Amino acid sequence: MSASELAAQVTAALEIDGEAFASRVEAETETLRSELDDGTFNNPQAIVGLEYEFYAVDAETDALMRVPRRLLEYIGFEKELGLHNAELSTTPQPLSTYGLRAQESELQAKLAAARTEVAREGMALVSDGLWTVPPIGETASEYLTNSIEQDGMRMATNMSRAVRYHAMANTDYAAELQLDAPHVSLSADTVMPESLITSIQPHYQVPHAHDLPERFRYALRIAGPLLAVSVNSPFFPPDLYDADGETVLSECWMENRIPVFESVLNPEDSRKVAFPEDVDSLDDAVDRIASDETVVPAEIDSKGRFDDAFAHFRHKHGSFWRWVRPVFGGATKKSANARIEFRPLPGQPTVQGTVSLLAVFAGLLQSLPRREHPVYHQSWETAEENFYAAVRDGLDAELNWVTADGTETTDTEELYAELFELARDGLELRGLRAEEANRYIQPLRARVDRGITPARWKHDRVAERVADGEPFAQAVWGMQSDYIDAQAETLVDGTFLEWLE
Numbered sequence: 001m002s003a004s005e006l007a008a009q010v011t012a013a014l015e016i017d018g019e020a021f022a023s024r025v026e027a028e029t030e031t032l033r034s035e036l037d038d039g040t041f042n043n044p045q046a047i048v049g050l051e052y053e054f055y056a057v058d059a060e061t062d063a064l065m066r067v068p069r070r071l072l073e074y075i076g077f078e079k080e081l082g083l084h085n086a087e088l089s090t091t092p093q094p095l096s097t098y099g100l101r102a103q104e105s106e107l108q109a110k111l112a113a114a115r116t117e118v119a120r121e122g123m124a125l126v127s128d129g130l131w132t133v134p135p136i137g138e139t140a141s142e143y144l145t146n147s148i149e150q151d152g153m154r155m156a157t158n159m160s161r162a163v164r165y166h167a168m169a170n171t172d173y174a175a176e177l178q179l180d181a182p183h184v185s186l187s188a189d190t191v192m193p194e195s196l197i198t199s200i201q202p203h204y205q206v207p208h209a210h211d212l213p214e215r216f217r218y219a220l221r222i223a224g225p226l227l228a229v230s231v232n233s234p235f236f237p238p239d240l241y242d243a244d245g246e247t248v249l250s251e252c253w254m255e256n257r258i259p260v261f262e263s264v265l266n267p268e269d270s271r272k273v274a275f276p277e278d279v280d281s282l283d284d285a286v287d288r289i290a291s292d293e294t295v296v297p298a299e300i301d302s303k304g305r306f307d308d309a310f311a312h313f314r315h316k317h318g319s320f321w322r323w324v325r326p327v328f329g330g331a332t333k334k335s336a337n338a339r340i341e342f343r344p345l346p347g348q349p350t351v352q353g354t355v356s357l358l359a360v361f362a363g364l365l366q367s368l369p370r371r372e373h374p375v376y377h378q379s380w381e382t383a384e385e386n387f388y389a390a391v392r393d394g395l396d397a398e399l400n401w402v403t404a405d406g407t408e409t410t411d412t413e414e415l416y417a418e419l420f421e422l423a424r425d426g427l428e429l430r431g432l433r434a435e436e437a438n439r440y441i442q443p444l445r446a447r448v449d450r451g452i453t454p455a456r457w458k459h460d461r462v463a464e465r466v467a468d469g470e471p472f473a474q475a476v477w478g479m480q481s482d483y484i485d486a487q488a489e490t491l492v493d494g495t496f497l498e499w500l501e
Contacts, residue, residue, distance in 0.1 A: 064084050103358060212338050231455035327339045363425070374406045
């Protein structure tokens, strides 16, 4: 697609009648409510799935690389925001012994095949939270801010040719387009700086749609602890910093994905990307999406899916940028589902760590409601404070928890001992044997026991290199090389614990 063709499509998207779109959303919302009331979205069991993002690098230099679109399609991955991004989604499976095995096996099978193909192009796929080495011959700032104006439309040079991405920079939605994180600031004309980050997004499908608000409330209370044990993005590309290395090392946050997404896409006077509030009812969950500010309206033709009956509502949901969010969908009436999408987690060093987070998240959403755990009554303000404390400090954060007997604690060992026991309980409730449940829990328990997360692993290596006299930028790039080398051996079949031996 040429620049002029893309500009024409962006122009057409921006000319869509916003009031007509809003009317369609309103009508479809009533259709959705009716189906929810009729029990269409109820299912006999919990279902889990996963979205998994990667970025591509040069296999020799570790520099960021653009992925040819033909290659992306060939390996069965989907395009994401940046030309360097690739995403895969797993097939939803029952939360069970076999379902979790299937999730892991599908990831391993697709990744092993994809890595073989991208290697032929001199590339490697990296599972990470934030890239730090720009493409050869470019600075990170140049790569993230380069854009052109074509027929009155501003378009990022290194962004996937998806109309909605480019339309965001040209719509009335007043995103700041300002990257703002500790000792990093960057202004852009498009949303391209958001392509710095990559994540995993577990999905948990609730058995009964009307149980979603309760499970959603629990999901917010475990967001901080699960983020703290998974943090993986302490550093930006060095040319983006406006402070010396010593200052960055002492003051950097452990999960910079969060401020990237929030600062780039939020308008100055509102927080669309945010830690969400509790929902009081299923109607409340639907209303939150329906009433959220529209970024780019659309006219959507039916493709014969069941959820085309609320296709414009689903389009609006695509820019309902909350760190935890409800989802309503299904290609057929039989597969209609209400689920919780858990978005705070960064990409992990290994598939095993990724599946562990999926399993523990799902296990907790089984156990906590079943045991009527009192953390349900923890204030929303405390849950939000926990979340941003985890962003800043990872496992070193002071997190507030409520134990099963109603006692409040900030003891990290006590918190995670109970959290992992609840996850085990939830997995056993879904038929897993104790040793099977422990297989998923143990990799995360080991991180807590050793006080080490992927972010801390990165931080320690940069600090060691700087202490040995390396300039900060070289230390970050050296760490990134170590990360990619270690992952090359362990991504599909290994464990993060092997990195610590």
